[in-house]
Amino acid sequence: MLPWLKSPLQQLAERKLSNKLHHALLMQGPQGLGKSEFAQQLSAILLCNNLQGIRPCENCHSCHLHKAGSHPDKHEVRSEKQIGVDQIRDAIKKLSGSAQLSGAKVLIIYQAHSMTESSANALLKTLEEPTANTYIVMLSHKAQQLLPTILSRCEKLALPLPTLEQAKAWLQVHWPEKIDERLIAMYQHSPLSLLAELGEEQSVGFTDFTSGIDALIKGQLDPVTLATNWQPEAEKLVRWLQFWLAKQVQELGEFNDKLWSLQQRCISAQKILRNAGANKILIFSSLLNELTQLNKQ
Ligand SMILES: [Zn+2]
Structure with a gap:
């Protein structure tokens, strides 16, 4: 188990044992x-x-099936883009009968905020009148996008974030090579994303990133050249820039709205960069250009 999530898991298990667990959790x-x-x-x-x-x-039959990923009373809904109403209706239908292994029934909805309005409405009745021994577990990193009617019918649980030490220790166990501490600090709250990223082939490493930003700020490199060099990994590098800016805002001690708004622009840029036709150099160089402007003020 991830060390920073151990204690909330124990609490939920204890509530399940004393029959005090809410049937809908977010x-x-x-x-x-x-x-x-x-x-x-x-x-x-x-x-x-x-x-x-x-x-x-x-050791029980249920645990074996769960481990094998074939438990008949465990259902999952996920989607790359939007969770459509048919997916939700289908899941609800599976929940409506009695449990095949005479225990509980579980439905996990990943990225619950990507439910369409009709999907969310289709889920409402089940949230209001759940069948016995049924648990609906919704996950989201953008819960504010969920309909208020959904939010009001489930118990909201903000999972604890790892400390820097916890993130570092966990990454050390899972990644054999040394990781730049500044990179870990940037990903402190998303260590699993960092681990996945490290596993991908990288043409621009973190040292290239920091030295590139440094040269840009000193005026030794221009935004277009840098954006051109970094274009093959634009999405990742804009994410690094976003995390780097967020860290700067945090370290400044006082809120800096220009750094913050550039950081927000990096978030929207990542979305645009996912489109095949996006002009990566143009998008990236405009962000880098704005960074150089910030420093002149
Ligand atoms: Zn068991």
Whole structure:
């Protein structure tokens, strides 16, 4: 289990044991925090037929099926873009019968904020009148986008964020090479995203990034040249720039609205960069240009 999520998981397990667990839970936290892992562990606890204290036994039929990913009472809804109404209706239908293994039924909805309005409305009735022993676990890093009617019908749980030390220790176990501490600090709340990123082939590493930004600020490199060099990994590098700016805002001690708004622009730029036809150099160089302007003031 991820060390920073251990204690909320234990609390939920204890509430399940004393029959005080809400049937609809909304887990909130940034991407890369470990919400999916948390939901998986929680569903193992909810479905186990022979809990050992607050842990799944890992030996019962239910635990075996859960581990194999084929538990008939565990359902999941996810989508790359939007969660359509048919997906929700289908999931509700599966929940409506009695449990096949005579235990609980669990539905996990990943990125719950990507439910369309009709999907959310289709889910409402089930949230209001759940069938017995049914748990709906929703995950979201943008919970504010969920309909108020959904929000008011579930228990909201803001998952704790790892400390820098926890993130560092966890990454050390999972990644054999040394990681730049500044990079870990930037990803402190999203260590799983950093681990995934490290596993990808990288043409521009973190040292290239920091030295590039440094040269840009000193006027030794111009935004277009840098954007051209970084174009093949534009999406990742704009994300780094966003995290780097957020860190600067944090370290300044006082709120800087220009740094903040550039940071926000980096978030929107990442979305645009995902489109195949996006002009990467133009988008990236305009962000870098704005960064040089900030420093002149
Ligand atoms: Zn079990």
